[in-house]
Amino acid sequence: TxxxxxxxxxxxxxxxxxxxxxxxxxxxxxxxxxxxxxxxxxxxxxxxxxxxxxxxxxxxxxxxxxxxxTAATTTSTATPNIIDFIMTMLTNVYVLAGIAAVVVVAVAARKRKKGGKTYEVRDLGAKFGSKK
CATH class of the missing domain: 2.60.40.10 (Immunoglobulins)
Incomplete structure (x- = not known):
């Protein structure tokens, strides 16, 4: 007006x-x-x-x-579908679980390759005669 x-x-x-x-x-x-x-x-x-x-x-x-x-501008946005959302989330969970499994296997293989050596902790104070 x-x-x-x-x-x-x-x-x-x-x-x-x-x-x-x-x-x-x-x-x-x-x-x-x-x-x-x-x-x-x-x-x-x-x-x-x-x-x-x-x-x-x-x-x-x-x-x-x-x-x-001027002509009215229109924009359309797709309404997210709950099924698509759930499928996307499940796919993401499976991908993350796969990555975690690969990391666990790689760490286990690396430890096995090193021979799994263990070390003993000793009190060196007794050897050198330190007083407590």
Missing amino acids: LSWTVFDLNPGVAQLFRNGTSVSITQWLSNSQILTADVDGLAVGVYNYTILVQDNAGNRRTDTVWVRV
Whole structure:
């Protein structure tokens, strides 16, 4: 909606034009009034709205507004399916379990390759005669 606020001590008439064609004439009755033009529902394009106000003393003023109407943009998003979500999660769990199994096997093989040596911890203080 376009709106104009007009002030005058001698109210008169307001005429609205769209692309040069008169679309309405309104009697302007009070010293201060808001005049409106509805632009909803216009087809895609560019429109020129001009308002001409004239008071009872013959004074005139105009104001022009350009309106551009563009096509509405629509976006669509797929709603996630719960079955697809569960299948994706299960696939991820299986992949992670497979990776964990490979790591466990690799660590076990590495320990076996080293011969599985064990080391004995001794109290060296007794050997060197340290006092406790």
